[in-house]
Amino acid sequence: MSIELRNIAKKFGDFVAVDNLNLHIETGELVALLGLSGSGKTTLLRIIAGLETPDTGEVLFHGEDASDVSVRERKVGFVFQHYALFRHMTVFENVAFGLRVIPRRARPAEAAIARRVHELLKLVQLDFLADRYPSQLSGGQRQRVALARTLAVEPKVLLLDEPFGALDAKVRQELRRWLRRLHDEIKITSVFVTHDQEEALELANRIVVMNQGRIEQIGSAEEVYHHPANAFVYNFLGNVNLFHGRIENGRVFLGDTAVELENTHAHAHPETGKAVLYVRPHLLEIVMKPNGKQTFPATVKSINPAGPQVKIELVAEWGDMVQVEIDHERYQALHLEPGANVFLRPKEQKLFVYSI
Amino acid sequence: MVRIALITIAMVFVALFIFIPVIAVFAEALRKGVGAYFAAIANPEARAAIRLTLMTAAIAVPLNVTFGIAASWAIARFDFPGKQTLLTLIDIPFSVSPVISGMLFVLLLGVRAPLGGFLAAHGIRVIFAEPGIVLATLFVTFPLAARELIPIMQAVGSEEEEAAIVLGAGGWQMFFRVTIPNVKWGLLYGLVLCNARAMGEFGAVSVVSGHIQGHTNTMPLYVEILYNDFQFAAAFAVSSLLTMLAIATLIAKRFLERRVVPVKQAQDELAVKVAA
Ligand SMILES: Nc1ncnc2c1ncn2[C@@H]1O[C@H](COP(=O)(O)OP(=O)(O)OP(=O)(O)O)[C@@H](O)[C@H]1O
Ligand SMILES: [Mg+2]
Numbered sequence: 001m002s003i004e005l006r007n008i009a010k011k012f013g014d015f016v017a018v019d020n021l022n023l024h025i026e027t028g029e030l031v032a033l034l035g036l037s038g039s040g041k042t043t044l045l046r047i048i049a050g051l052e053t054p055d056t057g058e059v060l061f062h063g064e065d066a067s068d069v070s071v072r073e074r075k076v077g078f079v080f081q082h083y084a085l086f087r088h089m090t091v092f093e094n095v096a097f098g099l100r101v102i103p104r105r106a107r108p109a110e111a112a113i114a115r116r117v118h119e120l121l122k123l124v125q126l127d128f129l130a131d132r133y134p135s136q137l138s139g140g141q142r143q144r145v146a147l148a149r150t151l152a153v154e155p156k157v158l159l160l161d162e163p164f165g166a167l168d169a170k171v172r173q174e175l176r177r178w179l180r181r182l183h184d185e186i187k188i189t190s191v192f193v194t195h196d197q198e199e200a201l202e203l204a205n206r207i208v209v210m211n212q213g214r215i216e217q218i219g220s221a222e223e224v225y226h227h228p229a230n231a232f233v234y235n236f237l238g239n240v241n242l243f244h245g246r247i248e249n250g251r252v253f254l255g256d257t258a259v260e261l262e263n264t265h266a267h268a269h270p271e272t273g274k275a276v277l278y279v280r281p282h283l284l285e286i287v288m289k290p291n292g293k294q295t296f297p298a299t300v301k302s303i304n305p306a307g308p309q310v311k312i313e314l315v316a317e318w319g320d321m322v323q324v325e326i327d328h329e330r331y332q333a334l335h336l337e338p339g340a341n342v343f344l345r346p347k348e349q350k351l352f353v354y355s356i
Numbered sequence: 357m358v359r360i361a362l363i364t365i366a367m368v369f370v371a372l373f374i375f376i377p378v379i380a381v382f383a384e385a386l387r388k389g390v391g392a393y394f395a396a397i398a399n400p401e402a403r404a405a406i407r408l409t410l411m412t413a414a415i416a417v418p419l420n421v422t423f424g425i426a427a428s429w430a431i432a433r434f435d436f437p438g439k440q441t442l443l444t445l446i447d448i449p450f451s452v453s454p455v456i457s458g459m460l461f462v463l464l465l466g467v468r469a470p471l472g473g474f475l476a477a478h479g480i481r482v483i484f485a486e487p488g489i490v491l492a493t494l495f496v497t498f499p500l501a502a503r504e505l506i507p508i509m510q511a512v513g514s515e516e517e518e519a520a521i522v523l524g525a526g527g528w529q530m531f532f533r534v535t536i537p538n539v540k541w542g543l544l545y546g547l548v549l550c551n552a553r554a555m556g557e558f559g560a561v562s563v564v565s566g567h568i569q570g571h572t573n574t575m576p577l578y579v580e581i582l583y584n585d586f587q588f589a590a591a592f593a594v595s596s597l598l599t600m601l602a603i604a605t606l607i608a609k610r611f612l613e614r615r616v617v618p619v620k621q622a623q624d625e626l627a628v629k630v631a632a
Contacts, residue, residue, distance in 0.1 A: 078519070149523070
């Protein structure tokens with residue numbers, strides 16, 4: 001089922017939680033809502049589910065206005081940020097709940113309910129915990145029970161609010177892959193909220209980057225990562241070094257040095273203004289000799305060789321901290337020590353210019 | 357040293373003011389023998405008092421619990437104009453002396469008051485009759501269940517209820533399958549407290565009852581009459597029933613408190629985690 005949001009706005013008192021937002025989600029898509037804490041992600045999901053009424057705008061399911069459709073008739077599955085499992089019911093009863101509340105005429109027989117519940121518990125690999133209570137489960141197990149409970153009613157749309165929020169990195173990875181597989185299998189239109197950009201990039205067909213109740217960019221992982229629409233998106237997706245400078249007659253100044261840069265993706269190109277230069281740590285190269293105006297000097301502060309890449313912290317000539325990631329071979333070749341004076345050459349950078 | 361002293365003081369007080377009197381009640385009640393004890397309880401007037409007390413509780417407790425659930429749910433879930441006023445009003449019966457509560461009803465519903473007069477003209481007697489006793493009891497027990505339930509409802513939160521609705525439950529299904537089970541221990545606790553108060557209330561009921569033997573005497577009122585009549589053994593026999601109710605209430609209370617507190621604690625822990 002496709003979802004369309006038209007001019008949705010929601011205020012809490014004077015606070016604008018969702019600001020005139022438009023979004024179309026195709027049938028079968030897996031969309032990530034990505035944004036900082038408080039950017040309105042949960043509020044938006046709740047509006048889609050009907051748990052919150054927007055002040056203006058409408059939600060359309062399959063092209064039809066859902067404003068008058070009650071929550072229980074919307075057939076959405078909602079996995080809550082804090083699971084919201086029924087604490088007084090066993091895992092089995094939690095999963096069976098959606099089936100037990102079906103009006104008697106349409107309700108499956110007890111045996112059919114039991115079969116379906118065990119099927120779902122097997123799907124989330126928790127069949128052996130059917131008799132436990134939620135308080136006796138680990139976070140990851142609760143998460144999967146919440147998912148199984150939601151799937152039991154065969155929703156047409158799946159809304160997941162930070163499904164892996166409270167879990168450790170390893171379990172997250174596992175569940176992430178599992179959700180991806182599940183989605184490939186049952187092709188249900190899904191929206192999941194996260195503030196982990198890696199999760200969004202890895203899982204989603206499309207990513208919606210939200211900020212202060214508005215959408216900053218919508219696109220595939222490739223698009224938002226490599227072609228960010230604005231400084232916020234670039235800054236938000238992945239580690240990034242930020243250099244504040246000026247642009248004068250088309251020349252970029254960082255500190256007192258004029259830096260002439262190749263491969264600069266400037267968004268707007270005024271000739272003069274405040275400029276912010278964004279460079280990802282792995283797109284900075286360390287060289288020992290200056291190379292005209294394409295490099296700038298820096299001093300090595302600290303080196304962390306643990307991990308697949310060597311992380312080096314430097315201080316630029318004008319005082320900004322700079323993070324650089326290089327591979328181990330390059331690191332060996334450079335013979336770097338803290339205190340060494342080197343030059344940095346951005347291989348690719350984004351320039352966002354603000355008029356003064 | 358200090359600890360031993362304090363414990364001793366506490367123990368002496370408990371023995372002096374609680375343990376000995378309770379024993380005394382039963383000792384006095386049985387002073388004239390088991391036969392006299394049962395005769396005192398089986399006396400028609402005693403039976404009428406017991407019946408009236410049970411009936412009053414049977415009406416007051418369900419109404420009170422119903423009100424408690426409705427009020428606590430509304431207060432915990434919604435913001436509405438007059439919420440603070442409602443919270444304050446709920447507490448009034450706690451802050452007013454029961455005797456004054458009783459007089460309030462006499463003033464409102466006595467035969468000389470307009471409303472009471474109107475009812476009396478239609479053959480309905482409220483004051484110095486059973487309805488007055490039930491009303492007075494309702495009034496004094498009014499905050500008990502609500503007070504107990506409000507913090508629990510607030511602690512439990514609305515997420516599970518929302519989950520139920522999203523899963524396709526109707527309003528009543530949500531209420532009986534999720535809301536009520538989540539507060540059931542608190543509800544039982546409120547019910548026990550309310551029942552104890554309803555059966556034991558003296559002040560308010562005394563004012564509205566008129567002490568008509570065999571008609572408007574509840575157990576506590578009947579005890580007083582017997583006592584004033586120097587029928588000590590009988591007075592203590594009926595008292596012993598109320599004492600047993602009190603002991604049963606205490607045991608139930610202990611048991612339920614243990615169930616209620618973990619719910620609140622678990623919620624607090626969750627809240628702390630979420631905040632972190
Ligand atoms: N019921 C409410 N009453 C008042 N303000 C609210 C309410 N619900 C949300 N807000 C506010 O709206 C803003 C957006 O909240 P929302 O829960 O949608 O954020 P979020 O993007 O889900 O954040 P997080 O990542 O922390 O879960 C927040 O600033 C929050 O304080
Ligand atoms: Mg949220």
